[in-house]
Structures are given as C-alpha cells and as structure tokens.
Amino acid sequence: MEKHLIALDLDGTLLNNDKIISKRTIETLKAVREQGHIVMIATGRPYRVSKPFYQQLELNTPIVNMNGAYIHHPLDQNWDHMHSPLPKDVALDIIDTSTEIGVQNIMAEIMDQVFINKESEHIFNQFFLEGLEQPAKIGDLKNTLTGDPSSLLVHPYEEGVNQIRQILEERHTSVIDHRKWGAPFHVIEIIRSGLHKAIGVKKVAEEYGIPQHRVIAFGDEDNDFEMIDYAGVGVAMANGIEELKSLAKEVTLTNHDDGVAQFIEEYLNIKTPLISQD
Secondary structure (H helix, E strand, O other): OOOOEEEEOHHHHHOOOOOOOOHHHHHHHHHHHHOOOEEEEEOOOOHHHHHHHHHHOOOOOOEEEHHHOEEEOOOOOOOOOEEOOOOHHHHHHHHHHHHHHOEEEEEEEEOOEEEEOOOOOOHHHHHOOOOOOOOOEEOOHHHHOOOOOOEEEEEEOHHHHHHHHHHHHHHHOOOEEEEEOOOOOOOEEEEEOOOOHHHHHHHHHHHOOOOHHHEEEEEOOHHHHHHHHHOOEEEEEOOOOHHHHHHOOEEEOOHHHOHHHHHHHHHOOOOOOOOOOO
16 A cells, blocks of 8 residues: 555544543554554643653654644654744733733743743643653743743633734734634644644655645544645544534544544554553
8 A cells, every 4th residue: 555644633633531641542653654554642741741652652753743843853853843933022912911811821832941931820730731851940030031932822711812912913913823722721822833743744745755635633622623635545534623624634533532543444454453551
C-alpha cells in the first residue's frame, strides 16, 4: 500500500478519557509505522506537555504544537522549524484589556518558557507546569514577559468570556485568532492570526512526498477544523463537536473506544493481536 501520513490530535482523540494512549492504539500505530506509513502529532499543547506521548509512541517525525504556532522536529535541530509568535505589544494590550474586565489568571508562553500573571492555585499550574526546564516566571506580565509569546491563555470569569472575545474581534481580528476551551474552564486561547494545525501537517506531508489525498487526520474540537478539512481523509471522533463531524469525511468511534485504532485498522488493513486493556 502507498505511504500515508497519519496526523493525530491528542486530547479527546489519541488520548482516552483517562488521558492515556490505550494498548490497542499503541500497537496499531506501531504496526502502521512498520508498514512504512508516517505518524505525527498535531496538538494545541506545548511540546513539553506532549513530549511523553511522542516518546511513548517512539516517534521520529516533526510535531505541531500550540495549534501551529510552533512546528518543529524534536530529534532534528537542523529541521526547518517554524515559530510564529504574537507581537508582544498586541499581547500586552490584550493583557491590559482582560485585566480591566476581570480575569482569574493569564499565562503566556514563549515556546516552552512560561509566564503566569499571578501566583495562585489554578488550572494553569495543573496542566502547564510539568516538564519545564526552568521555573515559570510569576508576576505582572507587563514586567516579566521577555519577548513575543507563542500563545496567550486568558482565563476570565465565566460572565466575562463573551465580552473579552468581542473586544478581541473588534481590536485585533487581523492579528490574532482565538478559541475558547470547553466548560468548565472557559479559557480563551490566543495565537497569531492564520495559524492552525493544517499548516504543519501540510509542511510535513510535502517533505515526506505524501499527496494530500493520502493524509489521514483525526480530531475532535474546533482547533481541528482546518486539519480535518485539509486531509484527504479527515476523521472526526464520535465524541467530537457536531460542527467537526459535519465537516469530516469520516466519523470513527469515541476516544475511549479506541476510535483511532479502529479506523486505521480498517482503512489501512492493519492486523494487530487482540490486546487486553488490563
């Protein structure tokens, strides 16, 4: 069979509800790589928080992080990586505006360097501080932020979410793109305008000489729209949002029912042994 590129979102897609990759999925992806197909990760996560899964799958391919703001090859420093940060002045204006409306916290990242607006027990501490090579800088971002951020995460109070997003549209629509996490977090994720996972997937496909119709992409959320639309075989998870399932060419089982493995096994005729999940 001709070589395919398989692009995998992490949360809600490759990872099950316990935030792990199932044994069946690991074996299926191993088998598909042994047949010569290319497997890559395309995620909204920064690299340090996706690195354990990259290593677990023993990948040796480029990876898309931060929804396309950082596209790189962890094992090849000479690879033509792409880093497309927000202008710092725009980020600071967003920080000022958000603070005036009222927020629980704000976090900026420059690749794997983290800046948090204030010290508190917060979801940013739970999800984004693991794997840091240097401690996060905590304090007023207007004073601590040292350069153009790869991404900005704003966590408003729930009643302020729409107001902040409306202001972002009015003031910065030509410079930024923003998406909201689902409940219960209501975090607004902001990156430079025009960035998305499909940019990285297309770049990798071209470098491996894989045509668009042999790109298979899996996703579940609104940050997967462009990637699913670009792929010749765009696959939405059954647990994904309805808009994505309407856009996708295929819908597979949920992330907790090995939807990625099930689709790949059938589509690429992959035979793997039955594996106990115990």
